[in-house]
Amino acid sequence: MTFAGWATIVVFILALTALAFPLGSYLAKVYTGQRVWLTPIVGPVERVVYRIVGVDSRREQDWKAYARSLLLFSLFGWLILYFILRTQTLWSWTGLNPEGFHSAPWNVTFNTVSSFLTNTNWQYYSGETTMSYFSQMAGLTVQNFASAAVGIVVAVALVRGIIGRSGSGIGNFWHDMTRTLLYVLVPISIVGAIVLMSQGVLQNFSHYLTVHTLTGATQTIAMGPIASQEAIKELGTNGGGFLNTNSAHPFENPNQFTNLFEILLVLVIPAALVFMYGRMTGNRRQGYAIYATMAIMFLGACAVAYIAEAHGSPAQHAAGLHTGVISGSGGGNMEGKEQRFGIAGSAIFDVVTTVTSCGAVNSAIESFTGIGGAVPFANLSASEVIFGGVGTGLYSILLYVLLAVFIGGLMVGRTPEWLGKKLEAREIKLAGLGILITPLAALFCTALATATNAGTQSISKAAAGGPQGFSETFYAYLSQANNNGSAFAGYSGFVQPTAGNVGSHGLTFTDLLGGFDMLFARYAPILFALAVAGALAGKRITPAGLGTMRTDNPTFVVLLIGVIVLVGALTFFPALLLGPIVQGLTGHLYK
């Protein structure tokens, strides 16, 4: 460990807070329909969109109508993406398939489409050997935008329900989607893409480049329109790499600066939404309390991952390597890590992308040490509430807040109240279901995949023996259920003997189980969150009295952390013990 490594983590959280705070007030204006500085430019475009889509943006929807619009929009998104990916060769006339790649089989495509639609970006395929530029752009980039926007609008709708004073309206889905895309995602993505291009992230439609190396060999280098997708991949907490090794690839993440820049893009909206929530409730301290909860858990995760990775792995020590810091080398577990990022830069990146639903990686999580690898596990077990995905993080933690208020209310023996609204059986039931449905999906799928021959064939041969095989399986379904998309990447659902998909086939059981895992664990919690919004929207607000438990002070922060850890630990501890914790506690090597 080095001072510079710790400085990276501290400076990062400070920079994040400094960016997220003003963005939070901007978001509050965007979602309460106020003018912002982009209005003169974007306003006319916004009106054109409303006309084309046929939307009366002032028309409020109740939660059921809002959910119906969301589901219909998602359904068409799914169908269009599936169509584009399965007809890859048909689009060669555009010139955007220079390598002449064929489509992947139906089962892998089912998984991929469900994955990008749900903001998961789990990838059984490898970008540069299967996807044409057209599929990446018109197919995958589109869902990078759409799925991120869907997450954000659900969070906004839930906040509206919480603060709503009369009626059952929680906003208009089309209005929220349009404003999210035009005022937030597209402008920041444009800036992000330009910054990334300036640093060496590719943006071209060329054939793969053939070079003649210094020693006279030939090397073929993958190309493509990467920067435009990379920006929204990070900003929308999507995480699906254009190239197989994701943000470890120098063309996606070229240097020490882009490494920090990309994780700032990942966290800025989830963090800003928390401040937005504070502003919209009229009490900014509500936002600060949630922000503090998230920041504490985040810093804890960074510290554990950094210490564990800097210590090195049992395999390294058994081979006789010295893993301490020496002059000219940072040491540590460098298996599956890039020199330019080092241990701290890799640890913080993977913590950021696993606390959020991003799932991009700049190093191989499967090669992390037992305890270092347990950190992404723990982050996922907390159901993506530590900042979380764009929108999903806020609506998920608000469900936990509801639960914490309820438990707090029981402890002091009063009717639980939250922001002046009495919490009753209906909301608590809905929130409880919303919280438990994701772990349920994850554990059910893991059990099924571990217990069947069809499931175990996906485990990589190198990991077949020890607890690593279980870790791979568990991580796969946990990651897909949480719509994260990072992987212990030895776990496979696709066999591709040569580039371009000729002769390739998917592992149907694994592809389908993962696909349904993602779809179910995405849309069920969304419906519960919207239902909670609907249930709260119509409630009258009563002024806070002496007996009201406050939700904006340090006591509540502690209570909230306790509830999150307790739910996560009770649900996942037995499974975690069988995989990463066993590995972290032993120096034993497994065949």
Place this chain on the structure above:
Amino acid sequence: MASDSFKRETVRALIAALVIVVAGGILYPLVMTGVGQVVFPHEVNGSQITVGGKVIGSELIGQSFQTPVYKHGKLVENEGVVETTPDPRYFQSRPSATEGGEYNAAASTFSNLGPNSVATKEAISKHIKAYIKLNRPYYPGLRPSNVPVDAANSSASGLDPEISVANARIQAHRVAALRHLALGRVLALIPTYTSSRFLGFSGEEGVNVLELNLALDRMQGGLASGR
């Protein structure tokens, strides 16, 4: 708040889904490509390095510096593939998990070797052995415990363009001896091709292997151009 008919809402959803394909999937990447090609033509096309009009690589993508193995004046082939060995006159890149360890930049991949796996230990031991065999004749006292970790562990992309400064300093002994250069001259080149930490704290320093090797060739009038 009467909600619209199901049919009308369906049509609306279809139109919206198509609008976002055109705007986000076609217009946005096209405009970004236009901007990039005009403003950052070098960067967005792969940061290519050109020598004598020929593209010899990318500043950002690592290469393997191998030379074919000859036996009795003939190339040795193994199942149709020419066998190669590290060219000792060049600084060597990190181990790579790409196909054949050959820095295949058309299919990046990491090793996925777990922390507690026998396979991982064997792979690391193999890398250590190769590194010691290559360098110990020129750097006596090289043992597993002072092999820098980056030389024994494969990178994340399989295309890492950099090695650690410690790794470069050890290899400098071999490269200087085989190129008949003073060690001081080779060591003095290293800082020029070392990327620094961002703002002094973020990330790690790394030496760009291709650029360093190219500089050596240029200094000596070009092994590279001779091929």
